[in-house]
Amino acid sequence: MGTDRKTHGPATAAVHAGAPEPTPGAPVVPPVFQSATFYGGHGDDAAGLMYTRYGNNPNQQMIAEKLAALEGTEAALMLASGMGATAMTFLAALPHGGHIAASRHLYGATEALLSDELSARGYGVSYVDPDSRESWLQGVRPETKVLFMEVPTNPTLRVFDPRIPAAIAREIGAILVVDATFASPINMRVASLGADAVIHSATKYLGGHSDLIAGVVSGTNELIESVRNMMKLYGPSPDPHTAWLLDRGLRTLALRMEVHNRNAMTVAAWFEAQEGVARVFYPGLGTHPDHSLASEIMSGFGGMVSIVLEGGASAADLFTTKLRLAAVAPSLGGVETLVSQPRHTSHARLSREDREARGIPDGFVRISVGVEDSADLIRDFAQALDIAG
Numbered sequence: 509m510g511t512d513r514k515t516h517g518p519a520t521a522a523v524h525a526g527a528p529e530p531t532p533g534a535p536v537v538p539p540v541f542q543s544a545t546f547y548g549g550h551g552d553d554a555a556g557l558m559y560t561r562y563g564n565n566p567n568q569q570m571i572a573e574k575l576a577a578l579e580g581t582e583a584a585l586m587l588a589s590g591m592g593a594t595a596m597t598f599l600a601a602l603p604h605g606g607h608i609a610a611s612r613h614l615y616g617a618t619e620a621l622l623s624d625e626l627s628a629r630g631y632g633v634s635y636v637d638p639d640s641r642e643s644w645l646q647g648v649r650p651e652t653k654v655l656f657m658e659v660p661t662n663p664t665l666r667v668f669d670p671r672i673p674a675a676i677a678r679e680i681g682a683i684l685v686v687d688a689t690f691a692s693p694i695n696m697r698v699a700s701l702g703a704d705a706v707i708h709s710a711t712k713y714l715g716g717h718s719d720l721i722a723g724v725v726s727g728t729n730e731l732i733e734s735v736r737n738m739m740k741l742y743g744p745s746p747d748p749h750t751a752w753l754l755d756r757g758l759r760t761l762a763l764r765m766e767v768h769n770r771n772a773m774t775v776a777a778w779f780e781a782q783e784g785v786a787r788v789f790y791p792g793l794g795t796h797p798d799h800s801l802a803s804e805i806m807s808g809f810g811g812m813v814s815i816v817l818e819g820g821a822s823a824a825d826l827f828t829t830k831l832r833l834a835a836v837a838p839s840l841g842g843v844e845t846l847v848s849q850p851r852h853t854s855h856a857r858l859s860r861e862d863r864e865a866r867g868i869p870d871g872f873v874r875i876s877v878g879v880e881d882s883a884d885l886i887r888d889f890a891q892a893l894d895i896a897g
């Protein structure tokens with residue numbers, strides 16, 4: 509449809525962008541086009557063929573238009589998972605023997621994709637400290653085609669400045685790809701900070717209800733067409749029903765983020781005042797190392813809060829076991845509050861020493877703060893902390 513991308517705000521785009529023009533008798537909510545293929549194909553124009561693996565099913569197209577409007581990019585593409593979006597973007601951007609310079613602070617599976625998978629297939633990878641221009645410059649090589657980072661990072665919620673690698677990418681003829689899953693396009697528009705491609709695990713805030721697996725990538729028409737080509741060949745295309753569910757989730761993205769932002773701030777400030785809590789990580793707190801940068805480049809600090817319990821691993825195990833409202837589960841960004849310990853999940857393959865070196869000591873608990881009443885959440889955290897702290 510018809511949202512005016514220049515004047516409409518993100519909440520409006522999240523509801524309306526990509527929807528068909530309203531005509532009398534048409535359904536207000538677009539149906540699921542649960543079809544693998546579409547009539548057509550006469551003549552020579554293979555480019556016009558509609559086939560759900562190609563990402564041009566109407567449900568997939570609606571998501572693509574909505575995401576492009578939300579990110580302020582020319583185009584976007586929905587894929588079958590966040591990992592699918594990341595992998596296909598790397599393959600699209602890397603020529604044979606190409607090299608990626610990546611931030612050291614990455615989601616575990618993305619790091620495994622780079623270090624174990626792409627490296628074994630002849631791509632070069634080096635890791636950098638993302639807040640240092642010198643480190644990025646040391647990390648790039650003549651064959652570097654992709655600079656890659658996450659903002660904010662998992663699970664320490666560091667906020668690094670995408671403008672530093674964006675400038676270097678311009679200088680060397682590479683692209684900057686940013687995974688902004690933890691921010692959502694409501695809290696940060698990374699393309700406006702110089703990212704050439706923005707990736708989200710749509711499984712998290714975009715879907716928002718922990719009931720789908722999907723990914724999206726936004727960028728220029730040219731880049732998105734190359735990613736689409738990879739999706740066509742490798743096949744991680746989303747099912748139409750998942751696209752429909754994602755559209756349903758996106759309609760409430762702006763209002764959900766408002767509550768996630770508010771609840772997380774309340775919960776983080778509360779934890780900071782509790783005995784037995786050694787550290788609280790939340791970019792909205794004045795004690796966070798990146799608070800001033802986060803205040804500059806984010807319009808909300810997000811729904812993720814991490815804490816370190818003084819009692820270490822046993823205290824964290826007890827604390828998470830005693831929670832009654834918040835549940836222990838991996839993943840994040842849904843309406844319900846979930847907690848996890850990186851030493852059992854994303855960072856399980858690292859030694860204790862390696863985790864500590866990354867700022868994740870035993871006792872570290874990551875909290876995806878949901879949209880429940882914050883007073884109920886705090887009561888739940890308080891009773892568990894009383895036992896564990």
Ligand code: PLP
Binds near residue numbers: 592618658662711723
């Ligand atoms: N990027 C980040 C920052 C994540 O946290 C995750 C999943 O937790 C992914 C990417 C992968 O997303 P998916 O599980 O949708 O493949």
